Amino acid sequence: MKDYDKIKFNSGNLNGPFEVPEGYFQELENKMVQKFEAKSAHKHLVVDISRFRKIAAALVLCIAATFAIWKQNDKVIIADDLDFQEEYFAYELEDLDDELLYEMTENVDEDYDAEIEYLIDNDIDFESLITQI
Amino acid sequence: MQKYADSELLEMLKFPDKKAQVMTIIVRTYQERLYWHIRKILISHEDSNDVIQNTFIKIHQNLQSFKGNAKLSTWMITIATNESLQFLKKKKRHILEPLENVALRQSDHLTAENYFSGDEIAKKLQEAILTLPIKQRVAFNMKYFDEMKYEEISKVLGTSVGALKANYHHAKNKIQEYLKNH
Numbered sequence: 001m002k003d004y005d006k007i008k009f010n011s012g013n014l015n016g017p018f019e020v021p022e023g024y025f026q027e028l029e030n031k032m033v034q035k036f037e038a039k040s041a042h043k044h045l046v047v048d049i050s051r052f053r054k055i056a057a058a059l060v061l062c063i064a065a066t067f068a069i070w071k072q073n074d075k076v077i078i079a080d081d082l083d084f085q086e087e088y089f090a091y092e093l094e095d096l097d098d099e100l101l102y103e104m105t106e107n108v109d110e111d112y113d114a115e116i117e118y119l120i121d122n123d124i125d126f127e128s129l130i131t132q133i
Numbered sequence: 134m135q136k137y138a139d140s141e142l143l144e145m146l147k148f149p150d151k152k153a154q155v156m157t158i159i160v161r162t163y164q165e166r167l168y169w170h171i172r173k174i175l176i177s178h179e180d181s182n183d184v185i186q187n188t189f190i191k192i193h194q195n196l197q198s199f200k201g202n203a204k205l206s207t208w209m210i211t212i213a214t215n216e217s218l219q220f221l222k223k224k225k226r227h228i229l230e231p232l233e234n235v236a237l238r239q240s241d242h243l244t245a246e247n248y249f250s251g252d253e254i255a256k257k258l259q260e261a262i263l264t265l266p267i268k269q270r271v272a273f274n275m276k277y278f279d280e281m282k283y284e285e286i287s288k289v290l291g292t293s294v295g296a297l298k299a300n301y302h303h304a305k306n307k308i309q310e311y312l313k314n315h
Contacts, residue, residue: 017255018172019248025168028182029160032189036156 136162139205146196156193163206164189166279167213173274174217176239176259178248184220188213203288211289214271221267232267239263261311265304272297273304 137158145151167188172181191212199208224235240263243249243256262270272290275281276297283294290297 017250017252017259018169018176018178019250020168020178021248024182025164028164028168028185029157032160032164032186033153033157035186035190036153036193 139201142205143199143201152193152196155196156189159192159205159209160189163209166206167209170210170274170279171213171217173262173278174214174271175220176243176263180220184216185213187220188216191216204285207285207288210275214289218267218271236263236267236270257312257315258308260315261308264311265307268292269300269304272300273308276301 142155142158145155164185168181168185171184171188172178175181175184188209192209195212199205203211218232221232221235224238225232226234240260243259243263249256262273265273268290272286272292275286275289276283281289283297286292286297287294292300
């Protein structure tokens with residue numbers, strides 16, 4: 001291994017033959033610090049309603065709102081697609097009051113029983129729909 | 134930069150409001166070591182940049198569950214290694230393609246990579262390392278470049294010290310063989 005030892009020790013570091021762009025590590029540190037601060041500041045609850053028809057979605061949102069208050073989440077993200085890179089609707093917790101819940105539910109179908117049946121038939125578990133991040 | 138012992142960082146973690154501060158210390162202290170570890174597996178700076186960020190996110194998510202049974206650095210290198218291997222798995226063209234094929238494609242990109250400063254022999258050595266099976270390659274890098282102890286490598290890779298010694302011996306032979314023939 002003599003020749004390789006020469007390469008290693010001649011390079012004067014443990015990086016092998018690789019380099020990084022100038023200022024890269026400072027940039028990385030700044031980026032990560034920002035991410036951690038953001039993560040510490042926010043505790044979000046994400047609710048995916050993509051699989052529900054209107055009244056079922058409204059029911060899930062009511063449960064999620066209760067859950068969010070209990071867990072002291074500061075934001076509830078209501079996603080219609082679990083790919084969070086896509087656009088989503090977000091409501092601050094203080095907006096998630098009775099009025100907003102009323103707005104969410106006021107236009108739902110009357111056929112409540114059918115929707116409940118739909119949930120039972122499809123064996124949908126509310127807890128699996130609610131994700132803590 | 135002030136240095137903190139693992140125990141001091143763990144003590145600070147008992148206060149949830151200090152988590153961001155602990156993570157800042159961790160990034161500042163370990164980012165270079167973790168980055169170079171990942172870079173030697175992935176070769177590409179762009180890929181390594183993605184994986185180091187994912188690694189720190191995983192560390193952030195799991196830090197509370199770190200109990201200090203291993204050294205903090207060993208635990209973090211384990212996460213970085215797993216993240217790198219996961220990343221390589223995602224680069225497979227189909228489910229049955231062996232990871233070694235991905236490594237061979239990395240070899241094609243070795244000198245095309247913007248941030249490669251090695252001379253001809255350094256390039257040849259990297260090419261030779263890339264011909265090793267993936268776990269053998271990671272073990273070789275840790276022993277040869279990072280000068281880690283077998284005991285620590287064995288904790289990272291979950292392999293016995295005896296197997297690692299044999300692995301390193303085989304890796305050295307394969308590399309010497311490659312360099313003789315190329």
